Each structure stands twice: as structure tokens, then as C-alpha cells.
Amino acid sequence: MTIAGPQSGSLTGHGAAGGAVQPTGPGPAPPRRSRLGRLWPWFIVALGVVYFVTPLLGTIRLSLRHNKGTWEAWRLMLGNDQMWPAFGQSIVNGLATILVSLLIIVPTAYWVALKMPRLRPLIEFITLLPFVIPGVVLVLALIRLYSAPPLLLTSTYNSTRVVMICAYAALSFPYMYRSVDNGLRSIDVRSLTEAAQSLGAGWPTIVTKVIFPNIRLAILSGALLTFAIVLGELTIALYMAQRTLAPFMADIVRNKPFEAAALTLIAFSVTWLSLGMISYVTNRAGRRT
Amino acid sequence: MTYLTLEGVRKTFGDMVAVSDFNLSVEPGEFVSFLGPSGCGKTTTLRMVGGFEQPTTGRITLAGEDITHARPASRDVGMVFQSYALFPNMTVAENIGFGLKVKNVDKKEIHTRVDELLGLIGLPEKSRAFPFELSGGQQQRVALARALAIQPKVLLLDEPLSALDAKIRDELRNEIKRIQRSLEITTIYVTHDQEEAMALSDRVVVMSEGEMEQVGKPFEIYNYPSTEFVASFVGRLNRVGAAVIDAGLGTVGFDEAVIATGTKIDKPDGSPVDIMLRPEELELNGSSTNRIPGTIETVFFLGSIVRVIVDAGRIPLTVDIFNERLLDMPSVGDAVEVTFPPHACWVLG
Numbered sequence: 054m055t056i057a058g059p060q061s062g063s064l065t066g067h068g069a070a071g072g073a074v075q076p077t078g079p080g081p082a083p084p085r086r087s088r089l090g091r092l093w094p095w096f097i098v099a100l101g102v103v104y105f106v107t108p109l110l111g112t113i114r115l116s117l118r119h120n121k122g123t124w125e126a127w128r129l130m131l132g133n134d135q136m137w138p139a140f141g142q143s144i145v146n147g148l149a150t151i152l153v154s155l156l157i158i159v160p161t162a163y164w165v166a167l168k169m170p171r172l173r174p175l176i177e178f179i180t181l182l183p184f185v186i187p188g189v190v191l192v193l194a195l196i197r198l199y200s201a202p203p204l205l206l207t208s209t210y211n212s213t214r215v216v217m218i219c220a221y222a223a224l225s226f227p228y229m230y231r232s233v234d235n236g237l238r239s240i241d242v243r244s245l246t247e248a249a250q251s252l253g254a255g256w257p258t259i260v261t262k263v264i265f266p267n268i269r270l271a272i273l274s275g276a277l278l279t280f281a282i283v284l285g286e287l288t289i290a291l292y293m294a295q296r297t298l299a300p301f302m303a304d305i306v307r308n309k310p311f312e313a314a315a316l317t318l319i320a321f322s323v324t325w326l327s328l329g330m331i332s333y334v335t336n337r338a339g340r341r342t
Numbered sequence: 343m344t345y346l347t348l349e350g351v352r353k354t355f356g357d358m359v360a361v362s363d364f365n366l367s368v369e370p371g372e373f374v375s376f377l378g379p380s381g382c383g384k385t386t387t388l389r390m391v392g393g394f395e396q397p398t399t400g401r402i403t404l405a406g407e408d409i410t411h412a413r414p415a416s417r418d419v420g421m422v423f424q425s426y427a428l429f430p431n432m433t434v435a436e437n438i439g440f441g442l443k444v445k446n447v448d449k450k451e452i453h454t455r456v457d458e459l460l461g462l463i464g465l466p467e468k469s470r471a472f473p474f475e476l477s478g479g480q481q482q483r484v485a486l487a488r489a490l491a492i493q494p495k496v497l498l499l500d501e502p503l504s505a506l507d508a509k510i511r512d513e514l515r516n517e518i519k520r521i522q523r524s525l526e527i528t529t530i531y532v533t534h535d536q537e538e539a540m541a542l543s544d545r546v547v548v549m550s551e552g553e554m555e556q557v558g559k560p561f562e563i564y565n566y567p568s569t570e571f572v573a574s575f576v577g578r579l580n581r582v583g584a585a586v587i588d589a590g591l592g593t594v595g596f597d598e599a600v601i602a603t604g605t606k607i608d609k610p611d612g613s614p615v616d617i618m619l620r621p622e623e624l625e626l627n628g629s630s631t632n633r634i635p636g637t638i639e640t641v642f643f644l645g646s647i648v649r650v651i652v653d654a655g656r657i658p659l660t661v662d663i664f665n666e667r668l669l670d671m672p673s674v675g676d677a678v679e680v681t682f683p684p685h686a687c688w689v690l691g
Contacts, residue, residue: 244427247394248485250414251421252441252492261438266431 057193104249109321116314126311130319131225133312135301143298146218147283151276151331154229159272162233163264166242173234180230183223188288195220196292207293217293221286225279232278236271237264272337277328284324345370345528346391346496351400353386353552360386362552364400367457368496371526373519376540376641378549379575385500387549391530392498393417420489424501426481430475432613434460434484435469441492479510483517490525497522503538504509536576540564548572568579570690573618579661580619580659582634586611592684597655601632605682616690621662623686626650626672630681634659638676648672652680 119125130136158180165172183191197214199206207213242264249259265272289300298320306313346368361383368374376384389395391402393414402410409417428437438459439452447455460466463483473481482486482502489497492581519542522529533539539546540560547612548555548563548571554669555575556568567573574581584594584601589611592603601617609615636654645664650672659680663669672678 105461240430241425241427244423244425245429247392247414248421248423248429248488249440250394251392251417251419251498252488253415253444254440255415258444263429263431267429269431 080156109318110319112314116311116318118153119311127319129309130206130305130312130315136316139296139298139301140323141208142214142296143284144323146214146221146295146297147280147327149218150221150225150283151279152224153218154273155276157222158226158229158233158275159268160260162237163242163260164232166234166237167246168336177230177234180226183224184227184332188224188286189292191220191223192289192292195289200315210294213293214295217295221279221283224282224289225275228278229275232271232275233268236268238288239241239271240264240267269335273332276331276335280328280331281324284320284327316323344368345405346530347401347403348387348391349401349403351387351397351402353390353395354398359552361390361397361613364554366547366554366557368528370528371515373522373529373531373542373544375533375543375546376532377533377536377539377546377576378503378555379534381551381553382549384534384547386548388498388530390597391496392419392421394562415673416528418492418495420492420494420497422482422485422489422497422499422502424480426473426485426503426505426542428488430473432472434465434471434473434476437473437484438487438491440488451475451535455491459491462490462524463487463517476580477510478506479514480512481513482506486518486521486664490521490527495528498685499529499531501532504533504535511538518542534576540576548576550575567688573690577636578620578621578660578662580624580657582619582657582659583615584615584617586613586615589613589629590666592689594689596634599632599634601621601634602684603687603689605689607689618688618690619659619682619686621649621660622646622647623682624659625681626652626663626678629685632682632684632687634680636678636680638672638674638678641672641674643671652678 080325116126117123119129122128161176165176195216196207198204206216245263245267246259249263254263285299286297287303289295290297291300302313302316302320303318344367346366346515348364351361351364352359355617364383364387366374376387378384386395390397393409393412397410400410401408403415404419429440432440435456438456442452442455456469457466460469463486465480465483465487468476468484468683473484482505486499486502502518503514506514509658518531522542531539531542540563543560545557546560546563547557550571556563556572558566561577563572567576572580582596582601584596586607586609587593587595587600589607589609592605592607594601594603594607594615594617596617603617607615634654636652636659638650639653639658640651642651644647646665648663648665648669648671650663652659652661660679663672
């Protein structure tokens, strides 16, 4: 290769030296939205508020129109000795259902994501079955299956309750599986698992310390949906003769309209309170891990 | 003394052979890279050492212990992943201390060890940060520290730099080498980047389609490739189709040019052969005996080198010239002679 002789090139730059940078003029103004365009989102919000709040206001109004006094319906309901046990049962059923559902769904979804991702569509289909099987069909099938030996599980109130919780867990599968699966898709399950394994962790540690905390929000959303379903479920509870909130409410609605309105509002408040508590506890647990 | 051995290791997935008859002995403190294109079986081999895949046949021993079927958790092997795989719910310190916590190490000792490692990776101020608050390079440093915290017998790195940009990759490559040297830890490194493998490794295992093509020091692999695949995969290569003129003298003919290879050729006169030439061993208008005329077709200025593509009639020849300030840049269209010494020729039958 030929090499050039000595050069006296200067490293000093030329060009724009000393030239002041001229401020550029404002670019084209963004198109202004019309007044209607700006108001449109607010209109949608207002419509939503009206849609959701009007029935509540109507219910409040109805609950205050008892012919024996303004707060009579509320007094009767809060003093009803069947209401709080029904609430208590529904809340316990809800929590038990969440637990059963989590115990089935989390390991299944985790294992499918880790070892058998090709099975995902099949598992999704199976979890969707509760949508296509009517509640009444499900409960009649359960009663038929578990009302005679060798699987006699409906002989007592509490054993029937266990069957009902399992049925609720099945009803929660579509929501719980989707929530958990979405959570698992948002993290690199395989690498996290293998990283933990290479550091000496066993399966319980991996699931509780690595996987579970990272899909906590997904689990929470599935749990909240499950809880709401259980609190409002009527068909299975009715057929299994359970003294939960929904059959109690149905009974009140049939005969006592003002008390039913008050009960609806109490149930609404208690449900929101319970959901808030679940969310609070889960978040605290998540922060500790 | 051999520390890690893989004897006749084979891995199949159904009918597909991912790794075939893999034999390797690694010395304590040695840095060995598995180099090859995607799908060549390098990561599968690494995962078999880590215990994440089970060999179909063969045996793996570590420090005299048969670990072929041992669980990953009981192998004492640290692993660094391409995707970092830091636990998002834990801080940097908690990530690094995770393995020690699992092993029920005393809290005070965990704290001391985490601090040491944070110092080693140059991130002492990030102990309370969460992974999402770190850059890619910082995350990979933490992943390295986490793998080292348990003082593993072998450190496995699965393409740890491939998700990083070029500058960070260079910095972290130096860091990995520095840390590996200072800890004298036996390391297996998987990469498809030949420069990375060459720069880091004591030995390189070049793999193709599940088979070991060549094992050797970077210098040997680059300068004395044992197969055509290694020659073409590691570094750039010019392939000149020629015919043997005198097998005894080692001369071949390419168009009008007579090329001296400097070695006897085990083929009869007149046989077709390929001459392999590294671009950096070629010159433009140099004084070497072998000369192929041509015209400059393209010039790439790449910073430290200038890559020139010369149209030599039947084939394009790539010539790499070291850049320097006084270099007279070659121009497209110039008539030149590509020159090279006989020892630059590698004859392929």
C-alpha cells in the first residue's frame, strides 16, 4: 500500500465557527381540538357516572321510604339476626374459594408456562368450561354425584359447603387462570426459575419467593373477581341449601322491598370493604417479600 | 488436573440431535468459550452442565463428582443468563444475597459478602436499587455478582453480553475477564461472537450442528483452523478456486497468476483446490511473491481498519488494511495487485 507523504492538515474546524445559532421559528401549531372534541371525553365520563350512580341513588332513596320511618329499613336489616351470619358465611366461602382456586391454578399455570407451553390453549379451553356449563346444570350434577355412596359428601351442612366451595373454585377458573397466566407472561418464568435453581433454591422457595411475589397483582385481580362472584352467587347456594348472602337477599327482595334496598347497600359496602382489605393485605404481604 | 469433564455427552430432542459426542476437559480456573452459530448446541451443552437439561447419554463430572443427573440446585454452579434474570421483586442486595439466604448463611456474613461483591462489580451505591432502576450493563453486573455470591465451582455464562450495546459490551467484557482472573474461577462462556470468545478465553470450542469442530487456544483457532467451517466462521476468509500446477512445489494457478503456497499439496497436478486467505494477510501492491491483479470495487472505512473489496476477475477479494493517519486511502476503480506471502495460503482439497 502506498503511504502519503507528510501532510500539514489542521485539526481546526471551520465552517460555522462564530456563527450565531439562529432561533428557529415556531413549528406548525398542533391542530386545535374543537370545543366538542374537548368535551367529548367528559361527556363519556358523565354518562358512566350517571349509569352507575343513578341506580345507587334510587336504591338509597327507596331504602329511606319505609312507611314506619326514614331509617326503619336500615334498622330492621342491621338488627336482623340472619344477615350477619349469612355475610360471614359468604365471606368465609369467598376466601376459601380463593385459596382453593389459587392452590389449583397457580401451580398449574406455572408448570404449563415452564414445562409445557404448548398445552396453554388446551388449559385455557378447560378453564373456560364454566362459562358454557350453566350453574343449574353444574349444581344438579354435583348433587347427583355426591349424594350417594361411595361419594356421599352432601350428608351434612358443612360437607355440602365444601362441595359448594369446590364448585365455586371451578366457576372462578376462567378469571383466575387468565389473571395468573397474564402475570406469568409478563415475567421470564423460565430464566427466573433457573436462576433461582442455580442458586440452590428448591421448588417451594422458587414459587413463594420468586414467582408468587412477581405475579402478586395478577393473583390479586383474580382473587377479587373470585370474591365478587362468590358473594353474589345464588343458584348453587340455593340448590345446596346454604345460608349465604345471596339466598338471604333473594328472600328479602321477594317480600320486603325497602329492607331489600337497605340490604343491597349494606352488601355493596361490605363487599367493597372486603375487596379493599384483601387488596391491602396482599399489598403488604408483597412488600414484605 | 481436570476439574470439569464432559465424556461422550449427547443430547437429542425427539429425532433431532442437539449435541453429539461432546468430550471436553476443563482445568481449574480455566476460561473456556463455546462458540458457534445459533442452533449449534452450545447453549444446550451449557444447560447440561448447569443441570437444566439432562444428557441423553454421556457423563459429566465436576471436581471428581458425577453430576450428570444431579439437580441444578445441588451442583454448586453459578449461572448468568442473557436476559439477566434478576428477581424483579428484590433489591440489588437481596438479589446478590439470595443464594446465600437459601443456604441459610448467617445474616451478618451475607451482608459482608454482598458488600464485597458490590465493590467487585463497582456498584456499591446501588444496593437498595431495584433491577428496573438499573441499566442493562448494571443489571448484568448484578447478575454476575449474584452468581458469584455462592462461590460456585463453575461459572456458566450464557451469551451475557448479547443484549447490550457495543460500548457497554466492551466494558463489561473487560470486567468479566478481570473478575474471572481475580477469582480464578473456572468459567464456561457461550457466545456466537467470535471476537468476544477470542478476547476472553483461554480455550475456544467451536461448534457446528451439535458437533465440536475444533478445540484450541484463540490463536490456534484463528490461525490454524482444522476444518472449513472453523476457517469460515472464525474471522473473514477469501476463498480462491485454483488448480494444482506442481503438487511437490505447492504451486497453484488462478487465472493467469501462479500462487506459491509454500507446502506440498496432496493432490495430483491439475486437480481443483481452494486456497483460503485471511483479509488481514493480504496487501495492496505489496512486495510479496504472490500477486493477483484486480480493480478496487468498494472501500469501507471501519475506523481501525479499511476494508477493500477488489474485483479479481472471477472472485471478489477482501483486503483489510490497518488504518493510520498517513494512510493513502484506496479509491474505487484503482487498478491494484493483491499480494500475499506463501505462508498466508491454506490449501483446502
